[in-house]
Amino acid sequence: MRMLVRLVLGLFVLKAVVAGPRFSRQVDLDSYDNANYDVDLDNLNLETQDLYDYEDGLTIDDPQIEIGTLAPPDYNYPVPETSLEEEVEEEEEEEEEEEELPLTPQLIPQGSGGSGVLMGPDTQKEEGLLPVTPETPQEGTGGVEGSVSSGEPDEPEEPVIDRKGMPTCLLCTCLGGSVYCDDLKLDSVPPLPKDTTHFYARYNRITKINKSDFAFMSKLKRIDLTANEITSIDDRAFLGLPELEELVIRENHISQLPALPESMSLIDGSHNNIGSKGIHKEAFKDMTSLLYLYLTDNHIDYIPVPLPDSLRSLHLQRNNIQMMHEDTFCNLKDFNYIRNALEDIRLDGNPINLSRTPQAYVCLPRIPIGDLI
Incomplete structure (x- = not known):
């Protein structure tokens, strides 16, 4: 009977302990009973067994939380060294310091790709971020633009090209049958391929x-030999060209128009020095395909x-023409003749x-442009 009382008291104590906040649910019940109470489970009555069943039910239904092993909450969170406002103030101070850095002009070498004066803080030059102007330009760099010693930038020397003996299609541009030799400072006509159809040396x-x-x-x-310094043309220079149709020799110093094949369709000898004796007699009579004849600004x-x-x-x-005959354009013997x-x-x-x-224009579709007074 004494043991039963002790057991009941122990159960009350256990129940009180279980209700406490710091009770550990992981206590080994077997060792607890063997160490403190010599309880013979075989001699327990039905009432004692019910108490154990009630305790087991608590352990099954309740969530498995280890109350005794959980550490108490730690509210000592790590405090940042500087607050957000202090960081913003520090950034603003750094920006002000960068703005206050003195800017010093630095010259960039011409070979580096820059052509102006680059401004930057002195610290960048010390760290090697900006190119430093060498005291003496190295060979092949082209020198330093805006050098203090020279005062003015040196103009690049024009490369000397030996054009003598150079293949024409290497010196000029050959596209199909066209050869373009414009603005190459040629002093003579280069040898042309035999299949050339159009030649330009302006x-x-x-x-x-x-x-x-x-x-x-x-x-x-x-x-097309526009804008050269031609003073003379061999009189038979173009007669050996059976397919020649267009000749442009404007803006030169020619005083004599050469003989031309009958296949011509365009002749432009404007802005030259062709005078009264500079054109062969009946030079254009047999040119049955001639469409355009330009002899502006001559004599x-x-x-x-x-x-x-x-x-x-x-x-x-803009020549020196002072008179015109009535049969210059029309045929006085045939009044039905019309030059359309x-x-x-x-x-x-x-x-x-x-x-x-007035009779010189009766066969023309339009009156010539000129002074009528």
């Missing part, structure tokens, strides 16, 4: 056209007749009064 320094320059060029159709004192019926445009402005093709005649800038020869 803005050069060619002074003379020889007979051999275009010899055996059977496919050549157009020659011609007459209209070079006869002109082929195929002619569409005749430009003779010739629609563009420019005689302005000449000392001629077109109103004095």
